[in-house]
Amino acid sequence: MKGPRVSSGIRKQQILAAAKRCFQRKGYAQTTIDEIAAEYGMSKGSLYWYYPSKKAVLIDLFRVFVEETLNRILTEIGSIRSARDRIVAIGERLARSLQEDIELFSALIVFWESSFLDESIREMLMDQYRFYGRILTGLLDDGERAGEFAVPDKKIYAALMIAMMEGVIVRQVLNKDLDLEEIRRSVSGVMNRLLPEKERQTGPAGSSHTGKHGS
Amino acid sequence: MKGPRVSSGIRKQQILAAAKRCFQRKGYAQTTIDEIAAEYGMSKGSLYWYYPSKKAVLIDLFRVFVEETLNRILTEIGSIRSARDRIVAIGERLARSLQEDIELFSALIVFWESSFLDESIREMLMDQYRFYGRILTGLLDDGERAGEFAVPDKKIYAALMIAMMEGVIVRQVLNKDLDLEEIRRSVSGVMNRLLPEKERQTGPAGSSHTGKHGS
């Protein structure tokens, strides 16, 4: 590369941001490349300089979604000791991310719909599902080993917890009528209730650094 | 009407069934009218005799979805006395319907995606959401009055329960990798756990929670 006017990364970011806004407004199929180009203020030819196809934009948008939101959450909660608190924190932070970056989550429904058509997108989604399932199942394992709680069927529980968060996302993306601050607080209570305690704990489940070490 | 070859109702049913299969395979935007016509074995002209537009087919499909699945469930559980059992039964029957008629539920994602584009579809969906929210909130009220359980924030709880079922639908429609029989059983346990008991019951649910918790 001899002389980029701005860095290739910046342009791609701009394109993705524009695409995100367009997809949110009209969905994937209804959004034209020209609209995306207009939205980020350059021409269609420029867009095709950075991305080979409309589908490639969508896929890269999903990649960014995963990297920037979900993996960040998983990193952030890594320092929390108790498995229970970590699980609760995932729900809380997901709700907060949803509040802050609703447009990105809107793209999820686009992915779901596209996955009917495109096998590669479906595979990407399934990989993510399996990944989150493993994460959560692992956390349930940790909590059980540490004696924090016991759940009878960890895999199903993990699936249902993920399902709940996903349902909240759907509802919010379509409607935006829920009070997310309220949801954020409630998710904590619900998650807690879903994890029956083996032994009595002192405080409300958050923040307590009891003697027993986590994972 | 002088002489229908088959009744108009039958034809519409056939068209909707064909559309349902097509939408499931390819999504709404990617499905052509010709494909739907081919799927139900007649021509495009015939389809337009019964429906004025592609969108009208989608909307009627949603109407059937609501009438045939969700309202039926609500009617069926009407005879159950205990509010708790009624709530649990909704979850169980929804899981069973999902198992039996996955194609119909697939159309839900199509509706969600279409609602970005079409305000009337969005309004239809929102009406349904509000309706189910009221139903569930009412059930929580009933249970509380009968002394079966107490939940601190009924509206949010209703929303989260609906969200969970919706998430299960998404997961199953996209992946079909969950054991729905297992889900059906687990949903019962999860729903029970989400309804903290006022008085001691025999079940293994997390009854050790005292009143003040979380939030």
Added chain:
DNA sequence: CATAACATACTGATCAGTCAGTTTAGTTCA
């Protein structure tokens, strides 16, 4: 023989992707 029910060729609009050309930033060399 009237009309409901169905078939099919057509149209106008849309849109993803292409391509030939233009502009700008950086490099070379006198």
Added chain:
DNA sequence: TGAACTAAACTGACTGATCAGTATGTTATG
């Protein structure tokens, strides 16, 4: 220093394919 050169970055008109909806014709039925 700057003119000549080069390739990256960008433009926008164009194309070929697609498809919803229509127009017009055909067949079956009471």
